[in-house]
Amino acid sequence: MVIRKAELTHVAGVTTKELPDTGLPEIAFAGRSNVGKSSLINTLLMRKSLARTSSTPGKTQTMNFYTINDDVCLVDLPGYGYANVKEDFRRSWGPMIEKYLRTSRDLRAVFLLIDIRRTPNEDDSLMYEWIINSGHTPVIIVTKKDKIKRSQIKKALLTIKNALRVTDETEMFLFSALDRSGRDEIMNKIDEIAGIKEEAGL
Ligand SMILES: Nc1nc2c(ncn2[C@@H]2O[C@H](COP(=O)(O)OP(=O)(O)OP(=O)(O)O)[C@@H](O)[C@H]2O)c(=O)[nH]1
Numbered sequence: 594m595v596i597r598k599a600e601l602t603h604v605a606g607v608t609t610k611e612l613p614d615t616g617l618p619e620i621a622f623a624g625r626s627n628v629g630k631s632s633l634i635n636t637l638l639m640r641k642s643l644a645r646t647s648s649t650p651g652k653t654q655t656m657n658f659y660t661i662n663d664d665v666c667l668v669d670l671p672g673y674g675y676a677n678v679k680e681d682f683r684r685s686w687g688p689m690i691e692k693y694l695r696t697s698r699d700l701r702a703v704f705l706l707i708d709i710r711r712t713p714n715e716d717d718s719l720m721y722e723w724i725i726n727s728g729h730t731p732v733i734i735v736t737k738k739d740k741i742k743r744s745q746i747k748k749a750l751l752t753i754k755n756a757l758r759v760t761d762e763t764e765m766f767l768f769s770a771l772d773r774s775g776r777d778e779i780m781n782k783i784d785e786i787a788g789i790k791e792e793a794g795l
Pocket residue numbers: 624625626627628629630631632633645646647648649650651652653654670671672673736737738739740768769770771
C-alpha cells in the first residue's frame with residue numbers, strides 16, 4: 594500500500610464509554626511498554642513522529658487510531674508491564690483492552706510485539722492467549738532487531754517461539770525501526786489482512 598494520507602482520527606481512553614466505530618478494517622498493536630509499538634507505526638506510516646514515542650516506558654496511555662488513505666486503521670495500544678505508570682491507569686488498562694478485543698466489529702488482527710533481546714514473560718504469554726481467546730489472529734513482530742548480532746537472531750527467535758508456545762499457524766516478522774528492515778513485509782501483511790489491492794502503477 595502506498596501511503597497517500599496518514600492521520601490520527603480517533604482516540605479512546607480509559608474513561609471513553611463508546612469505542613470508535615471506524616467502519617474500516619482495524620489492526621491493533623499490542624506489547625510491553627517500550628517494545629516499540631509507536632515506533633513501528635511511525636515506520637509503517639512513513640512519518641517520523643506522528644505516533645509519540647519515548648525512551649521512558651508508559652508513553653502511550655490511550656488507544657490511538659491512525660487511518661491510512663481512508664482504507665485501514667492501525668491502532669496503537671498502551672503497553673503493559675511497566676510498574677511506574679499510575680495505579681489507577683494500571684487497573685483500568687485490562688478492562689479497556691479487553692472491551693476493545695471483545696467488542697470491536699472491525700478488528701481484523703492483533704500484532705503482538707516482542708523485544709528480540711527479551712525472553713517473553715508471563716504478561717506476554719497472557720496477551721498472546723488473550724488475543725486467541727477473544728477470537729483474533731495474533732501476528733508476532735520481533736522488534737529492535739538491530740540490538741543483537743546477526744549470529745544471535747536465530748536463537749533469539751527460537752526462545753521467543755518456545756516461551757510463547759506459538760502455534761504453527763502464527764506468523765512472525767522481524768523488524769527494526771532503526772534501519773526499517775521488515776517494514777515492507779509487515780505492510781504487505783497488513784494489505785493482505787485488510788484486503789487492500791493497489792492498482793499497478795500507483
Ligand atoms: N534500537 C532500536 N530502538 C527502538 C526500536 N524501536 C523502538 N525503539 C526505541 O525504543 C523506545 C520505545 O519505543 P516506543 O515506540 O515509544 O515504544 P512503545 O511500545 O510505543 O511504548 P509505550 O507507548 O510505553 O507502550 C524509544 O526510545 C524508541 O526509539 C528499534 O527497532 N531499534
